[in-house]
Amino acid sequence: MSPSDVEAVAALCRQLASEARNWDGFEKRVALAFSDPRHALIVAVDETGKIVAWMHLHETFLVAAEPCLQVLALVVDQECRGRGVGKEMMAFAEKEASARGLPRVYLHSQIKRTDAHKFYEDLGYSQLKTQVVFEKRL
Ligand SMILES: CC(C)(COP(=O)(O)OP(=O)(O)OC[C@H]1O[C@@H](n2cnc3c(N)ncnc32)[C@H](O)[C@@H]1OP(=O)(O)O)[C@@H](O)C(=O)NCCC(=O)NCCS
Numbered sequence: 001m002s003p004s005d006v007e008a009v010a011a012l013c014r015q016l017a018s019e020a021r022n023w024d025g026f027e028k029r030v031a032l033a034f035s036d037p038r039h040a041l042i043v044a045v046d047e048t049g050k051i052v053a054w055m056h057l058h059e060t061f062l063v064a065a066e067p068c069l070q071v072l073a074l075v076v077d078q079e080c081r082g083r084g085v086g087k088e089m090m091a092f093a094e095k096e097a098s099a100r101g102l103p104r105v106y107l108h109s110q111i112k113r114t115d116a117h118k119f120y121e122d123l124g125y126s127q128l129k130t131q132v133v134f135e136k137r138l
């Protein structure tokens with residue numbers, strides 16, 4: 001991904017519109033991710049150069065668990081799903097994890113995204129647990 005891709009990537013993210021997300025600061029956070037080698041922002045383009053998928057990877061760890069490459073976001077354009085793009089993006093994530101010496105790829109997926117769960121299971125991912133997510137606005 002390059003800085004000029006920000007608008008196209010934001011549009012892809014907005015396709016998951018059921019979440020009323022606040023997009024203020026999106027561009028700033030993209031710039032922050034570019035400046036931090038633990039983050040990787042990846043896009044896939046079609047033959048015409050149009051961005052058809054976006055993925056955000058983060059090298060991280062918990063003191064109490066093995067380090068991992070976490071997939072923080074993965075979106076394939078709704079017009080391009082079911083054509084192997086998502087599978088290629090995840091293959092990239094796995095290669096990137098190996099290149100960084102990380103023993104696993106880890107991700108969260110909302111309970112309602114049953115299509116995505118099937119996608120990950122087909123790629124060999126196992127469900128570890130379900131969680132409740134808390135937030136306090138400050
Ligand atoms: C989930 C998502 C990333 C999958 O990407 P995709 O490009 O559509 O998936 P692919 O075409 O690469 O599919 C790879 C495999 O996953 C499985 N799969 C993909 N979508 C599936 C679906 N809706 N139902 C069942 N299986 C599915 C298929 O077995 C497929 O195997 P095949 O190549 O043998 O057909 C994409 O549909 C998407 O962006 N969804 C909305 C956003 C989202 O849910 N992101 C994940 C958040 S955790």
